[in-house]
Amino acid sequence: MKKDAFLPYTISVEHLGKTYKSADGQALVALKDLSFEIQDGEFICLVGPSGCGKSTLLKILGGLLKRTSGAARIGERSLDGPGPDIGFVFQAPTLLPWRTILENVLLPTEIRRLPVEQFRAKALELLAMVGLAGFENRYSSELSGGMQQRAAIVRALVQDPPVLLMDEPFGALDALTREQMNLEVLKIWSRTKKTVVFVTHSIAEAVFLADRVFVMTPRPGKIDEIINIELPRPRDLSLINTDKFGVYASRIRQLLQAKGDLS
Numbered sequence: 074m075k076k077d078a079f080l081p082y083t084i085s086v087e088h089l090g091k092t093y094k095s096a097d098g099q100a101l102v103a104l105k106d107l108s109f110e111i112q113d114g115e116f117i118c119l120v121g122p123s124g125c126g127k128s129t130l131l132k133i134l135g136g137l138l139k140r141t142s143g144a145a146r147i148g149e150r151s152l153d154g155p156g157p158d159i160g161f162v163f164q165a166p167t168l169l170p171w172r173t174i175l176e177n178v179l180l181p182t183e184i185r186r187l188p189v190e191q192f193r194a195k196a197l198e199l200l201a202m203v204g205l206a207g208f209e210n211r212y213s214s215e216l217s218g219g220m221q222q223r224a225a226i227v228r229a230l231v232q233d234p235p236v237l238l239m240d241e242p243f244g245a246l247d248a249l250t251r252e253q254m255n256l257e258v259l260k261i262w263s264r265t266k267k268t269v270v271f272v273t274h275s276i277a278e279a280v281f282l283a284d285r286v287f288v289m290t291p292r293p294g295k296i297d298e299i300i301n302i303e304l305p306r307p308r309d310l311s312l313i314n315t316d317k318f319g320v321y322a323s324r325i326r327q328l329l330q331a332k333g334d335l336s
């Protein structure tokens with residue numbers, strides 16, 4: 074067998090489906106028959122119209138939500154619950170206002186009843202890496218939106234999960250901060266070699282970040298097309314003005330417009 078078949082954190086999804094049941098018993102098919110594989114260390118961006126099931130898919134991959142059909146695995150582990158191998162970053166930073174930044178970043182470690190002291194040095198190192206040295210004892214109200222989101226990313230990274238799932242993490246930030254955050258994420262990714270699955274509704278963000286862009290159809294969500302982004306790395310912002318970048322972006326825009334609009 075190929076050695077690749079034993080990569081420990083390959084995400085594999087087969088015929089995945091999710092049907093929600095509303096309170097009045099109505100069924101809503103959010104995801105239907107998705108199949109794909111994500112290799113160790115890949116950067117995947119997920120784009121699709123609002124309501125097509127991007128967050129649903131990410132929560133299933135994070136073990137935060139149960140699928141209703143099909144299989145989803147990370148390595149050998151069936152994705153039936155959250156695990157230390159996966160970090161999750163939500164759209165809002167969701168920091169607790171009564172805890173300092175450092176205490177927020179260490180919260181998941183506390184919740185998992187791990188020896189918090191052993192993670193403190195790692196937390197401080199990561200905070201420094203994202204430019205938050207000196208802010209560890211501040212409260213979230215003293216930080217800008219971009220700084221809060223960086224703290225939320227550090228919170229997801231403290232236990233060094235091999236897989237990082239990010240659900241529109243920069244949607245609420247202004248354009249300039251967002252570009253800085255994109256560079257930050259690429260820096261973290263290239264240093265730590267994690268697998269990243271990143272949901273965005275910005276086509277430019279997807280092309281800039283990804284190895285592959287998964288374009289989804291409107292609900293019930295399926296993968297419409299997978300686009301390989303063959304742009305050199307390391308990437309910097311000048312890439313956005315190149316012809317090749319533009320070709321990828323317009324291809325994705327076309328696909329999305331053919332199926333309804335982006336939100």
Ligand SMILES: Nc1ncnc2c1ncn2[C@@H]1O[C@H](COP(=O)(O)OP(=O)(O)O)[C@@H](O)[C@H]1O
Nearest residue numbers: 093101103122123124125126127128129130292
């Ligand atoms: N807890 C829920 N109960 C019922 N329907 C839901 C629930 N969460 C999401 N949905 C529905 O599932 C579909 C996909 O939602 P979501 O995954 O949030 O889409 P996206 O993130 O792509 O905007 C939407 O139609 C949404 O209304």
Ligand SMILES: [Mg+2]
Nearest residue numbers: 127128129240
């Ligand atoms: Mg969503």
